[in-house]
Amino acid sequence: MRRSVGVAAASAAVLVVAGCGGGGPQSGGDQKLTGDKIVLGVLNDQSGAYSELSGRNSVKAVEMAIADFKAKYGDKAVTKNISVETADHQNKPDVANSKAQEMYDRKGVDAILDVPTSSAALKVADVAKEKKKLYFNIGAATTDLTGKSCNKYTFHYAYDTYMLAHGTGTVTTEQVGKNWYILYPNYAFGQDMEKSFSAAITAAGGQVVGKDGAPFPNTSGDYSSFLLKAPTLNPKPQVLGTMQAGAELVNVVKQYNEFKLRDKGVGLAVGLMFITDIHSLTPAALAGTTYTDAWYWNFDQQNREWADKFQKETGTRPSFAHAANYSAAMQYLEAVQAAGTDDADTVVKALEGKEVNDLFLRNGKIRAEDHRVIHDAYLAQVKPQAEVGEPWDYVKILKTIPAAEAFRAPSADCKM
Numbered sequence: 014m015r016r017s018v019g020v021a022a023a024s025a026a027v028l029v030v031a032g033c034g035g036g037g038p039q040s041g042g043d044q045k046l047t048g049d050k051i052v053l054g055v056l057n058d059q060s061g062a063y064s065e066l067s068g069r070n071s072v073k074a075v076e077m078a079i080a081d082f083k084a085k086y087g088d089k090a091v092t093k094n095i096s097v098e099t100a101d102h103q104n105k106p107d108v109a110n111s112k113a114q115e116m117y118d119r120k121g122v123d124a125i126l127d128v129p130t131s132s133a134a135l136k137v138a139d140v141a142k143e144k145k146k147l148y149f150n151i152g153a154a155t156t157d158l159t160g161k162s163c164n165k166y167t168f169h170y171a172y173d174t175y176m177l178a179h180g181t182g183t184v185t186t187e188q189v190g191k192n193w194y195i196l197y198p199n200y201a202f203g204q205d206m207e208k209s210f211s212a213a214i215t216a217a218g219g220q221v222v223g224k225d226g227a228p229f230p231n232t233s234g235d236y237s238s239f240l241l242k243a244p245t246l247n248p249k250p251q252v253l254g255t256m257q258a259g260a261e262l263v264n265v266v267k268q269y270n271e272f273k274l275r276d277k278g279v280g281l282a283v284g285l286m287f288i289t290d291i292h293s294l295t296p297a298a299l300a301g302t303t304y305t306d307a308w309y310w311n312f313d314q315q316n317r318e319w320a321d322k323f324q325k326e327t328g329t330r331p332s333f334a335h336a337a338n339y340s341a342a343m344q345y346l347e348a349v350q351a352a353g354t355d356d357a358d359t360v361v362k363a364l365e366g367k368e369v370n371d372l373f374l375r376n377g378k379i380r381a382e383d384h385r386v387i388h389d390a391y392l393a394q395v396k397p398q399a400e401v402g403e404p405w406d407y408v409k410i411l412k413t414i415p416a417a418e419a420f421r422a423p424s425a426d427c428k429m
Contacts, residue, residue: 045353045354045355045356046091046092046349046354046355047121047123047355048121049092049094050092050094050095050096050121051091051092051094051095051096051123051346051349051355052095052096052097052098052120052121052122052123053075053079053095053096053097053098053122053123053124053125053126053342053345054097054098054099054100054113054116054117054120054122054124054125054126055071055072055075055097055098055099055100055125055126055127055338056099056100056102056109056112056113056116056125056126056127056128056137057071057099057101057102057127057128057129057152058101058102058103058104058129058130058152059099059101060101060103061103061104061230061260062104062230062258062259062260062261063104063129063130063152063258063259063260064259065259065260065287065289065293066129066152066258066259066287066289066290066332066334067127067129067151067152067332067334067335067338069099070323070327070329070331070335071126071127071151071152071334071335071338072097072099073323073326073327073335074323074331074335074336074338074339074342075097075126075338075339075342076097077322077323077326077339078338078339078340078342078343078346079095079097079342079346081343082095082343082346082347082350083095086350090350091349091350091353095346098116098120098122100112100115100116102128102130102133104129104130104133104230105133106130106132106133106135106136107136108133109128109130109133109134109136109137110136110137110139110140113125113136113137113140113141113148114140114144117140117141117144117146118144122146123146123147123345123349123355123357124146124147124148124149124345125137125141125146125147125148125149126148126149126151126338126341126342127149127150127151127152127334127338128148128150128151128152128153129151129152129153129334130152130153130200130202131153131154131155131157131200131201131202131205132200132201132202133153134150134152134153134155134158135153135155135157135158135162135201137150138150138158138162138163138164138167139162141164141166141167142164142165142166142167145166145357145358146166146357147166147168147345147357147360147361148166148167148168149168149170149341149342149345150167150168150169150170150171151170151171151334151337151338151341152171152334153202154172154173154174154177154202154205154206154285155173155174155201155202155205156173156174156175156205156209156421156424157201157205158173159173159383159384159385159423159424159427160383160424160426160427161424161426161427163383163384163424163426163427163428163429164429165358165361165384165429166357166361167384168341168364168379168384168386169384169385169386170337170340170341170386171307171308171333171334171337171373171386172285172305172307172333172390173385173420174202174205174206174208174209174210175209175420175421176305176307176390176414176419176420177206177209177210177284177285177304177305178206178209178210178212178213178284179209179213179418179419180304180305180390180392180414180419181210181282181283181284181303181304181305181392182209182210182213182214182217182254182282183213183214183216183217184303184392185252185254185280185282185303186213186214186217186218186219186252187217187218188303189251189252189280189282189303190219190250190251190252190280191214191217191218191219191220191251192219192220192222192248192249192250192251192252193210193214193219193220193221193222193250193251193252193253193254193282194221194222194223194224194242194243194246194250194252194253194254194279195207195210195211195221195223195224195225195254195256196224196225196227196236196239196240196253196254196255196256196257196265197224197225197226197227197255197256197257197284198226198227198228198229198231198256198257198258198261199226199227199228199229200229202256202258203226203227203229203256203257204226206256206284206285207224207226207256210254210256210284211224222246222247222248222249222250223242223243223246223250225239225242227239227257229261230261231261231264234261234264235264235268236264236265236268237268237272240253240265240268240269240272240274241272243274243279244274244277244278244279249278249279250279251278251279251280252279252280252281252282253269253274253279253280253281253282254282254283254284255269255281255282255283255284256284256285257284257285258284258285258286258287258290259287259289259290260293262283262285262286262290263290263293263294266281266283266294266298266299267294267298269281270298281299281302282302282303282304283299283302283304284304285304286299286302286304286306287332287333287334288309288310288330288331288332288333288405288407288408289329289332291395291407291408292330292405292407295398296395296396296397296398296401296407297397297398299395300395300396300397300398301394301395301397302394302395303392303393303394303411304392304393304394304395305390305391305392305393305414306333306390306391306392306393306408306410307333307337307373307388307390307391308333308336308337308373308391309333309391309393309408309410310330310331310336310405311405311406311408312391312410315372316336316372319331319336319339319372323335329405330404330405333373336372336373337373339372339373340371340372340373340374343371343372344364344367344369344371344379345360345364348360348363348364348367351363364379365379365380365381365384366378366379366380366381367379373388374386374388375388375389375416376388376389376415376416377416378416380423382423382427382429383423383424383427383429384429385420385423387416387417387419387420388416388419389413389414389415389416389419390413390414390416390419391410391411391412391413391414392410392411392412392413392414393408393409393410393411394408394409394411395407395408396408396409
């Protein structure tokens with residue numbers, strides 16, 4: 014599926030530059046970089062449930078952004094000394110907290126990227142605020158990052174629970190069934206997903222007839238007690254809404270199919286799904302499943318060309334997390350290039366309000382009010398196996414959700 018999308022030229026941002034001898038790209042003697050270098054940090058899950066959807070391949074995506082930035086600017090680059098530090102937070106908030114502090118304090122990291130697992134992401138936001146260093150969250154979905162836990166140095170880049178719920182929750186309630194049973198991982202992400210989906214379902218005229226929080230991480234991989242419960246509820250749910258992600262989602266779907274819940278009248282809605290999940294399960298296991306996606310590798314020629322480069326580097330197709338990490342790294346580097354400094358406050362000013370169209374962000378804007386990065390999102394559906402024309406081309410895009418509709422308005426809880 015290759016559809017051409019008209020991408021508007023990125024709007025020129027007016028950059029307020031402190032002590033740089035003027036705006037625009039700086040080079041040579043005008044540089045004001047700490048140690049005459051830029052260090053990006055990728056902090057994520059490299060060994061657990063979220064390692065396939067992001068993990069080490071997100072490090073590769075950031076390295077690709079650095080290479081493309083250097084190729085673009087050559088000798089005019091603000092510095093050629095750009096490196097990546099990386100660490101595995103193991104989906105543990107305390108580990109994420111200590112690794113973030115180590116990155117900022119000991120390893121000279123200017124900006125941390127990725128950080129899936131909402132409980133870990135919130136800890137890193139606190140560290141970024143304390144250290145006054147930039148943080149681009151890609152992998153976590155909690156709306157608290159742009160709500161009560163927002164701060165000047167944190168940008169929420171790729172997606173959130175509101176985007177997922179008001180795409181998938183609304184459409185599924187209207188088109189599949191109004192009675193839902195929600196199964197969610199019992200930590201910050203899952204709790205936020207349950208609230209966002211419940212609100213969207215109710216607004217669409219449906220109801221949540223039951224909900225349960227499963228352990229996270231679920232080391233046993235067993236969801237049988239929850240799945241067998243669903244058909245026994247009164248009224249019986251027409252939709253099982255699973256909010257698990259990564260390897261945990263794979264386990265839920267396998268057991269859903271094993272217990273033949275679809276044959277028992279309980280359809281499946283997936284709150285968060287990545288192309289890597291579909292690849293693990295095969296399209297046959299998910300055919301017809303509708304979900305909300307932030308980006309798809311074969312949406313148009315621009316995406317496909319980058320996905321081809323990514324596949325040459327990694328041997329796999331990119332998830333939206335990989336593309337978003339590339340984009341966030343590039344936007345940070347562009348802001349430093351324009352400002353001529355890695356001073357965090359100056360770079361924040363350069364980013365706030367910026368309108369962007371790039372590989373990942375279509376009709377993108379970095380909101381100054383809460384640092385939510387808005388962009389077009391997509392209602393997607395998994396193809397039947399018979400319609401899969403090539404490996405990894407598992408999805409058809411049913412609808413583009415405009416950026417202004419895909420994300421919630423700035424929250425009054427955000428005190429920037």
